Amino acid sequence: MDWDKLRIFHAVADVGSLTHAGDRLNLSQSAVSRQIRALEESLGATLFHRHARGLILTEQGELLHDATSAMSKRLETASARIKDSEEEVFGELRVTTTFGFGLLWLAPRLPKLYDKYPDLKVDLMLEERVLDLPMREADVAIRMKEPSQADLIRKRLMSVQMLLYASRDYLEKNGAPQTLDDIADHRLICQNTDSAQVSAGATLVQLLMTCNPHSTLTVNNYFGVLQGVLNNLGIGVLPDYVTQDFPDLVRILPEIGSAEVPVFLAYPEELRQSQRIAAFRDFVQEEIIAYRKSLRTQEKT
Numbered sequence: 145m146d147w148d149k150l151r152i153f154h155a156v157a158d159v160g161s162l163t164h165a166g167d168r169l170n171l172s173q174s175a176v177s178r179q180i181r182a183l184e185e186s187l188g189a190t191l192f193h194r195h196a197r198g199l200i201l202t203e204q205g206e207l208l209h210d211a212t213s214a215m216s217k218r219l220e221t222a223s224a225r226i227k228d229s230e231e232e233v234f235g236e237l238r239v240t241t242t243f244g245f246g247l248l249w250l251a252p253r254l255p256k257l258y259d260k261y262p263d264l265k266v267d268l269m270l271e272e273r274v275l276d277l278p279m280r281e282a283d284v285a286i287r288m289k290e291p292s293q294a295d296l297i298r299k300r301l302m303s304v305q306m307l308l309y310a311s312r313d314y315l316e317k318n319g320a321p322q323t324l325d326d327i328a329d330h331r332l333i334c335q336n337t338d339s340a341q342v343s344a345g346a347t348l349v350q351l352l353m354t355c356n357p358h359s360t361l362t363v364n365n366y367f368g369v370l371q372g373v374l375n376n377l378g379i380g381v382l383p384d385y386v387t388q389d390f391p392d393l394v395r396i397l398p399e400i401g402s403a404e405v406p407v408f409l410a411y412p413e414e415l416r417q418s419q420r421i422a423a424f425r426d427f428v429q430e431e432i433i434a435y436r437k438s439l440r441t442q443e444k445t
Contacts, residue, residue: 146182146183146186148179149179149180149182149183149186150183150208150212150215151169151212152165152169152171152176152179152180152183153179153180153183153191153208153209153212154209154212154213154216155168155169155176156176156180156192156199157192157199157201157205157208157209157212160197160198160199160200161198161199162176162177162180162199180192187204187208189202189204190202190204190205191204191205191208192205214279217279217280220280221280221412221414221415233261233263233264233419233420233423234261234263234264234265234420235263235264235265235420236265236266236267237264237265237266237267237283237284237420237421237424238267238269238282238283238284239266239267239268239269239282239283239284239285239286239424240269240270240271240275240281240282240284240285240286241268241270241271241285241286241287242270242271242272242286242287242288243270243271243272243365243366243367244365244366244367244383245286245288245383245385245407246268246270246286247270247365247366247367248366248367248370248383248385248386248389249385249386249389250268250286250428251268252389253431254266254268256427256431257423257424257427260423260427261423264420264423266424269282272340272341273340274287274291276293277291277293277296277410277411277412278293278294278295278296278412280412283411283412283415283418283420283421284409284410284411284415284421284424284425285408285409285410285411286301286407286408286409286428287407287408287410288304288342288405288406288407289342289405289406289408290406290408291408291410293410295412295413295414296410296411296412296413297410297411297412297413297416298408298409298410299408299409299410299425300406300407300408301407301408301409301428301429301432302406302407302432302435302436303404303405303406303407304383304384304385304404304405304407305344305383305384305401305402305403305404305405306342306344306345306348306381306382306383306384306401306402306405307381307382307383307384307395307398307400307401307402308352308379308380308381308382308395308396308397308400308401309373309379309380309382309386309387309393309394309395309396310373310378310379310380310393310394310396311373311374311375311376311392311393311394312392312394313376314373314376314377314378314379315394315396317376318330320394320396321379321396321397323397324352324355324397324400325355327352327355327356327357327379328355328356328357328358329358330357330358330359330378330379331357331358331359331360331361331377331378331379332352332353332357332359332360332361332378332379332380332381333360333361333362333363333369333372333373333377333378333379333380333381334349334352334360334361334362334363334369334380334381335349335362335363335364335365335366335369335381336349336362336363336364337349337350337353339362339364339365340364342402342405344402344403344404344405345381345383345402345405347402347403348381348400348401348402349381352381357378359378361377361378366382366383366386369381369382370382370386370390373393374390374392374393379396384401385435387439388435388438388439409425409428411425
């Protein structure tokens with residue numbers, strides 16, 4: 145089968161237009177059309193339905209597109225491995241993690257990674273949805289549970305808990321609850337239990353809601369919860385890793401907290417030799433060691 149025709153077919157299937165595919169490939173619309181017709185003739189099948197809104201894949205076209213998509217991802221992997229140098233770290237690294245961990249822990253530490261590897265290009269993809277690493281939806285993931293996908297290298301990084309925090313200003317004005325029942329006198333800031341989140345966090349929120357808080361503010365990610373707490377709106381349910389970077393936060397009801405949530409770093413087996421992956425993995429591990437040391441220092445003071 146002609147690889148060039150498959151490349152053109154894949155571009156047309158992705159954009160649904162001969163003209164746009166031609167623009168992407170630097171080919172004329174007529175040249176693209178000829179290649180598609182030739183591919184259809186060689187296969188003895190119609191690959192696209194012509195529609196007023198563009199080109200729509202037929203059932204046979206869907207089958208071929210699945211195959212070319214898999215080929216494309218394999219080629220991307222091969223290209224990434226070829227580009228990896230034994231001495232240099234450069235190129236694009238697609239990192240996926242949750243909104244909370246990505247915004248509140250990882251992103252503030254990325255300047256250190258760029259200082260060390262200025263030619264690295266990080267594409268930070270914040271998703272509660274678990275991306276498919278073997279299918280190369282991302283290169284490396286940091287997730288709040290052990291990945292279940294096969295053919296992954298995984299390493300447990302640390303554990304986190306969802307705890308209760310308030311700002312010093314809020315507590316000076318409203319006082320601190322002494323028992324769980326005292327939540328009834330405060331505004332609770334948390335994720336809605338229907339929001340995508342770790343089950344341990346949702347379980348803690350469900351418990352707190354039984355205390356009938358005076359008022360609530362629900363946000364669909366921990367960054368929003370943090371902003372509410374920092375702006376003195378109430379008592380918030382937040383992951384414990386925020387305490388290092390926001391020393392104004394005060395933990396409330398220290399006996400109350402979620403179950404521990406494991407944090408894992410994972411990447412495909414086929415990227416085992418990637419220098420970009422190794423650089424990112426080592427950077428994250430070094431930052432976690434520094435984070436733990438900082439917490440121990442805070443506990444002593």
